[in-house]
Amino acid sequence: MATPRTVAGFLLALLPLIATPGASLALLLRQITEHGRRRALPVILGTVTGLVVHAALALAGLAGLTAHHPGALTAVRLAGGAYLIGLAAWTWRSAGRAPTRRPRHDSPAFVQALLANVLNPKAASIYLTLVPQFLDATRPLPAQILTLAAAHAALLATWLLGWTTLLARTTPRPRPWTTRATATALLALGLHALA
Incomplete structure (x- = not known):
C-alpha cells in the first residue's frame, strides 16, 4: 500500500492534469445542459470506471508492454482521437433536437x-509514466497501484462533482449553441489527439 505522503504527492502532481478541461468536462456540460443535474452521475461513474480500466491494465503489465512497443500508445491515441471526433459529430447533429425529458436509462452517458x-x-x-514515479519497489506493487488509482478516482470524482454543482446553477436551458460549443470542444480534443 502506498504511504499517505506518497498519495499526497501523487494527488498534487495530478491536480494540474485534472484541472485541464477535457472530454469528461465537455460530456458533463452536455448532459447537464440537455438533461439536468442527475445526468452528471453516469458521466462521473463512466470516467472513474475508465480510470479503473487504466489501473487494471497497469497491473496487468500493459505499461511494460507499451514501453517496449511505443506503437501501442500511438494506437490508443489515434483511436481516442477518432472516437472524440465521432462523438463531436454526433453531438453537433443533436443540437436543436428536443432533449428527452425522462431518459429510459443512463448507459449512453x-x-x-x-x-x-x-x-x-x-x-x-x-498510468504509464506518472504512477511508476510514485511506486516503491520494496513494497507490493498491486496494492500501491490500487491505492493510487483509488485516490485518483476520488480526486477526479470530487472535481467533476464540483463542476456539476456549478454547471447546474449557471447553465441555461438547452440551446443549440451550447450543444455546438460542446461539439466544438470535443472536436478540438479529438484533432489534438490525432496531431
Missing part, C-alpha cells in the same frame, strides 16, 4: 464517458 476516458491518451499516460 456512462458508455460515452467510459470510452472517452479509456481511449484518452492523457489518462493512459498517467
Whole structure:
C-alpha cells in the first residue's frame, strides 16, 4: 500500500492534469445542459470506471508492454482521437433536437464517458509514466497501484462533482449553441489527439 505522503504527492502532481478541461468536462456540460443535474452521475461513474480500466491494465503489465512497443500508445491515441471526433459529430447533429425529458436509462452517458476516458491518451499516460514515479519497489506493487488509482478516482470524482454543482446553477436551458460549443470542444480534443 502506498504511504499517505506518497498519495499526497501523487494527488498534487495530478491536480494540474485534472484541472485541464477535457472530454469528461465537455460530456458533463452536455448532459447537464440537455438533461439536468442527475445526468452528471453516469458521466462521473463512466470516467472513474475508465480510470479503473487504466489501473487494471497497469497491473496487468500493459505499461511494460507499451514501453517496449511505443506503437501501442500511438494506437490508443489515434483511436481516442477518432472516437472524440465521432462523438463531436454526433453531438453537433443533436443540437436543436428536443432533449428527452425522462431518459429510459443512463448507459449512453456512462458508455460515452467510459470510452472517452479509456481511449484518452492523457489518462493512459498517467498510468504509464506518472504512477511508476510514485511506486516503491520494496513494497507490493498491486496494492500501491490500487491505492493510487483509488485516490485518483476520488480526486477526479470530487472535481467533476464540483463542476456539476456549478454547471447546474449557471447553465441555461438547452440551446443549440451550447450543444455546438460542446461539439466544438470535443472536436478540438479529438484533432489534438490525432496531431
